[in-house]
Amino acid sequence: MLARRQQRVDELCAAAIRAISGQADLQFRGQRLHRGRSPLPLYAPHLQPQPASADFASFRGAADGLALRLLHSDEALHARLRPADALERLLFELLEQFRCEAACGAPWRGLQRNLRHCFETWSLAFQQAGLGDSARGLLLYTVAQMARSRVSGEPVVEQTEDLIEATRAALAPVIGVDLAGLRRARTDQCAYAVHALSLARCIAGMLRAAGPGEDDPGAQGESDAHAAFALLTESSSEVSSSFATAVCGRSLVLAGAPAYRVFSRAYDRETAAAGLVRKPLLQALRERLDARVATMGVNLAWLARSLRALLAAPVRDGWDGGHEEGQLDGRRLAQLVATPCERRLFLSERAQPVADCALTVLVDCSGSMKEHAEQLAALLDLWVRALEMAGVVSEVLG
Template sequence: MTASTDALRQQRRVRELSAAVTRALAADPSIHLRQQHFFKGNQSLASYAPHLRLQPEEQLEFLRGVADSLAIRLQYSDQTLHQSHLPDDPLARLVFDWLESLRTESLTPDTLPGVKANLEKRFYYWSAGFHHAGHTQSALGILLYTVAQMCWSRLMGRPVYEETEDLIEATRASINAELGTALAGLRRDRHNQSNYIPHALAIAHVVARSVEQALANKKKQNTDEDEDEASQDAFALLLDLDAGQEGAIHTAESAQSEVFSALKERYAIFDDQFDRVIYPADSVRPELLEEYRERINQRIAAQHIPFPLLVQRIRRALERPLGERWEWDQEEGLIDGRRLTQLISSPMERRLFKRPQPLIQHQTSVSFLIDCSGSMKVHAETLTMMVDLLCKALERAGAQTEVLGFSTQAWNGGRPYRRWRATGRKPHPGRLNEVEHRIFKEADTSWQHANRAIMALLKLDLYREGIDGEAVQWATERLLAQSSARRLLYVVSDGSPMDSATNLANDDFYIDNHLQQVLGQSQALGVEVCGIGIGLDLGQLYQHALIADLHKGLDNHFIDDFIQSLRGSRR
C-alpha cells in the first residue's frame, strides 16, 4: 500500500467519522458526507458560512467543528423560516446565513463542552487561515473579516481572534455606530429566531451595501495589478451561490440493457447517412451573437468572481512535479546530509543545501462536451457563463480548451426512424436518430477569437435529444489528436442519455450502456473523463463526477470542486 493510498484512506476515515458524529449529535441516521458536502438524504446541508467551508484535506480536529455546527443547527434552526427571509443579494445572503450558523452555535448547551471547544477551534482556525492568506490586507477583506469577528465575539461572549485584534480595531470603530444596535440585538434575541432575523438582515444589508460601494470605487480606479487584485478580492470566491439547499440532488439512473447484453455489447447504428458535424455559430446572426455576448458579460460581472485569483488557482492545479529530482549545491533549502563534513572542514562554505526542482506545467488540453438536449434549455444562460469563464481562465493558465456539443437533428427519430418503420421494423435496430455533433470552439482557436461563437449555446432551438456515448467517443478522438501530455474531458449533462426513438425500439438503457462502455475505453486511452451533473449526481455513470447547481447562478462550491478535479493524480 502506497503512502498516497494511506493518505486517501485516512482522509476518507476522517470524513466518515465526522459524518457519524453529526448523525449522532443530530439524532438523524440519514446524514452523510459526499463530495465535501453534508447531506440529509439527498438534501444538501451546505452552509453559506465561510468558516464552515470544507477543504480537500481537512484535519479531523478542525472538521469536527464543521460537523458539530451543522448538527447544532439542525436542532436549533427553523430552516423554513430561515429560507423565507434569505436576501436576494448574494453577499447579503452569505452574511445572513453566516449569522444564523453563529446564532445556533451560541446555543450549544454547557453539557457539551467538547462541542463548544470544537466550534471555537474551528472559528479561530478559519480566522488564522483567512488572515495568513493575506485577505485582510484589502479594504474589502478587512471589512468582512471584522464584521465576522464582531458578530462571533458578541454572540459567543468570547474574545476576537487575538492575533488580529489590533488589526481590526480601526475598522471596528468605523462601523460600530452603524452596526451597534443590530449587534446588541444579536446577543439579546439569539434564543428567538424570529426576533433575531431583523438584526441579522440589518447587518447583512449594511455589509452588502458597503462591499458594493467598495467594488464600485475600485472599478473606477481601473488598476492592472492582477496579483494584488487577486489577493484583495480572494474573499469573493467564498460567496456561495449554491441553490441546492432548496431542493434535492438527484442521482442519474442506470441499469443493465438486455438488448445491449444480447448483442454482446456491440453498439449498432441503423443509418448514419444523415449524421453531421456543424459549427452552430454559422447559423446565428452576428448581431445576435453580440447581444448574447453582452448578456453573458453582464452575468459574469454580477458574480464578482476575482478572475486573476481563479487563473492562479487553476494554474497551480495544473502544475506537475518533475519527480524525485533535486538542485544541489544551493545556499538555502534543505540540509544535504552528504555535505555535513564540509561544514567542519570549510566553515565558510555556504552551498550545503538542496532544493526540490520546481513544479512544471505540462501542456494540458481540456474539452467541454455539452449535452444539448431539450431539458438543458433552462440552464443555457448560466451554463454558457460557466463554460465561457472556465475556458478563458484555463487558457490564461496555459491550457488548451475546446467546447463541443451534441444533440440530434430531430425529435423522435427523424429520417432513420421513418426508414426503419418503412423497411419492416427490424428488431433491435440500434440507434435510430440523426446525430448532430457541434463545435463551438476548436482547440487551436483562442478564447479571444471564439468567445462570440461560444454564445451559440444560447440558441435554444438547437436543443433536442441526446446520444451521449457517440459524442464522448467523438470528443475523445479529438482530444487524442492533440499533442498535449494530459487530456481532460468534462461532459456536462442533466441526466442519463435519452433518445425516445432508440429507446422504444431497443430498451431504456441501450444508449446508457453504450455510454458506460465508451467511458471505459476513453479512460483506457489516457483521457481523464469527468461528468458534470447539472443539479444531479452523475456518479452512477461516471467514475469521476461533479455537481453544479445552476438555479441561482454560478455555484462556487462547484468552482472549488472543478479546480480540485484538475489536479487529478499527481505523479
Template sequence: MSISNRKPGEAREAPNELLKRAVASCLRAIAGKPEFEVVFASDRPVLTSDKARLPEPPRKANSRDVAVLRGAADSMALRLACHDASVHRRLAPETQEARAVYDAVEQARVESIGARRMEGVAGNLDALLEDRYHRGGRYETITDRADAPLEDAVALMVRERLTGRAPPTAAAKIVELWRDHIESRAGRDLDRLLGDLEDQRKFARSVRDLLVSLEMSEDAPLEPEESEEQQENDKETDDQEADGEGEEGADGERAEVEIRDDGDEEMREGAQEEADGPTSESPDDIEDADAEESTEASRPPAGSNDLRSGDYKAFVTKYDETIEAEELCDVEELARLRAYLDKQLSHLQGVVGRLANRLQRRLMAQQNRSWDFDLEEGLLDPARLTRIVIDPFQALSFKQEKDTQFRDTVVALLIDNSGSMRGRPITVAATCADILARTLER
C-alpha cells in the first residue's frame, strides 16, 4: 500500500516532474541565480541571458537519460557561473577556424572547473559528452583526420589536461587522429593552461598563444590590462548590447536572447491553413502563380550555353559505384532514423503544411493554355460582353479551354552525405528532403 500527500481529485503528477524540478533547482544553485528561468522542451538545449532550455526527459527515464539531462544542466550552470561574455568577446580571435577552437576550449574550461570541484558533476558531464559524440556524430569508426573536427580534439585534450579524465569512448578517434599534431606544436601551451584555469582573462590569452602555435592565428599584440573602472564600464556596455544579442548555446552555437512565441503563432497559422486549405490548387491559385512567374526573368535558351551537353562524357567509369538506398542500412536502423526524424518534425507540422502549399504551386509545370472562342456554351467571354449589352440574345459569346497534355515535373534531390555533414547539418538536410518528398507525394 502506497501513501501519497496528493489531495483527492487532484491531477496526478507526471513521473518526470520531480526530476525536472530537481534538475532546475540544481542548475539555479550552481549558477548562483535563484530566479533564473528553466524550461524543458523537445528541442536542442539552448542557454540565453535569462533562460535555459533543456531537453524534455522521457516519462520513464533510465539512469543514462538522467545523467545526460543533468550533464546538460550542469554545463549551462557552470557557464553562467564561471564565464564572462564581455571578456570572451574582447579576446576572441578574428578567423572563423580559430574562433571555433577558442569557443570550444572556453566551454571545456568552465566544465573543468565544476568537474574538479564536484565528482557528481564530472560524471554527469562525462555522460553528456559520451551521448553527444555517439548520437550526434558517430565518430567511433573514422579514419581520416578530415572527418575529425579540430576544435573538438583541442577541447577534449584541454579537458584531459585540466581534469585528468580521458576523452569519452565515442570521441576517442577524434583525439587519436589529432593528438600527435597538437602535442608536437602546442604541447607546452596545453601544460600552461592549468595554472590559468580560474582566471578567464589569463586563460584566454594562453589560448591565443596555443592558436599561434597551431598556426591558426597571428601573433598579434593583445590589449593591455584594463583598470577596474574601465572593466566596469565595458561590462555595462556589454550588458546593454546583450539586450539585442544572443548568448551562446550549450553546444557553442549562437542563440537568441529570448525565446519568442512568434514561431508558435506561425505554426498555429500554418496548421490552420493546412486544415482549411484544399489538397489541390484552385484555378485562381494557378493563375496567380502563373502571373507571378511571368514577372521573373525567363530561362535562357539551351543553345546559349558555351559547353554543349553532347560534348560531355565520363573519363572512366570502372571506379563508379551505385548503391541502392535499402542497402545502406537495415530495416531496424531505418525505422529508428525515421522515428528520430519524425520527432524533429513533430513541432513543425503547421509550418510544413504551409510551406508545402507554396512549394506545390512552384513545382507545378507551366502550361500554355488555349481557348476556343465564339461558342454557344461554356464560360462567358469577357471580351464579348459588349455583344450581350447590345443584344442579350446574341449567341457565340462563350469560350471553352482546349484539352492540352500536361507535362510532368521532374525533381531531383542531391544530398551531400560526406563526413563534413555529420551531426546537425545532415539532420537539417534530411528535414528539408522530407518536406520536399511530402509535397511531391500530393
C-alpha cells in the first residue's frame, strides 16, 4: 500500500514539475527526479522528504522547489561558479536553491505555501532528530534558517527560534553583509553567486577551524557537517546510474563456434528451474524479489502501455454495429422500414492492437554477474510482467 501511494505521489509531483518548468522529459524513478534517463542532482536537504513519514504537502513543496530550480537557475553558469570544495559546494547549492524559491512571486500563493510547509517540516524533523545538538550541526542549521529568511523575506521557523537564538546573534556580525547582498541580488544569479561563495567559504572555514568537538569524539568537521545536514553533494557530472553495464567486445566463443564439436550428449538434461529449489525457499525468494520491486517505484501499467504502443500494430478484429456512419448493416434494413428516423444502421470495422512478436532476454550467469543478481532479477521481473500485460511473448534464457 505504501509503495502504491508513493507511486501515485511521484506521478502527481512529476506532472507538476513538468508543468511549472516547461520541461517535458522529467519523471521520478525510484523517488529520484530524472531528465530522460539521467538522474538530476540532489540540490538541497529539504527537497528530500521521507516517504514513510512525510505528508503529501511536503512532497508537493519539494516538487515545486525542484521545478523552480530548473526554471530559474542557469545550469551552465551554476556549474562554472560552483566551488570545488565539498562543504563549500553543499552550502552554495543550498543558497542557490533559496534564490530560486524566492523567485516565486505573489501570483504563486499556492507554491509559496507548499515551499514554506516543506521547509518547516524538514526543519522540525532536523530538530527532533537531535541533529542540531552538535556545534557544527547547529551552525549549519542556523545558517540555513537565516539565509532562507533573508532571501525570501519570510520569518524563520517559529519553533526553532529558541534553538538558534544564540548562534544567530553570534553569526549576524560575521555574515550580515553577505546575507544583505543575497537579498539585493536574488534576481541576478551571477551577482548572487559572489555573496553565496563568500558566505560558503566563511562558514566552511569556521567548521574547519573548530576541529573535532568534544561532543563528537573522533569526528571530522566536514564529515559531521555532511551527516548532520543529510545531503549528498553531487554535481551533475557525478550523478550516474547505480547499475553497472558490461562493455561489448569480440566474442572468442562465437568466433570459434563453427569449429566446435560436441564430445558427448550422454549427460545432457533439461529440468524446470522451479523444481530444483525447495518450495519454502522459493516462496522466500519470491517475497524478497517482490519487496525489491516495490522499492523501485516503477509504474508497471505505464510501462506496459508504452511497450504496447511501441510493439503492437492494429489488426482487424470484427465489426461493431449501431453506428451512424460506416457500412450499411443489412440486418437492420427492417428497422429502417419500421423506423425511418433511425440513423444507427451502420457497421464500423473494429481494430485491436496486437503485438505479433517475441522478446528473448539472454542473461550472463557467470560469476562476475553474481553481485548484480538481485537487481537484475528485479529488473527482469518488471519487464516480463510488463510484456505479459502488453500481450508480448517473452522468455528469459541464462
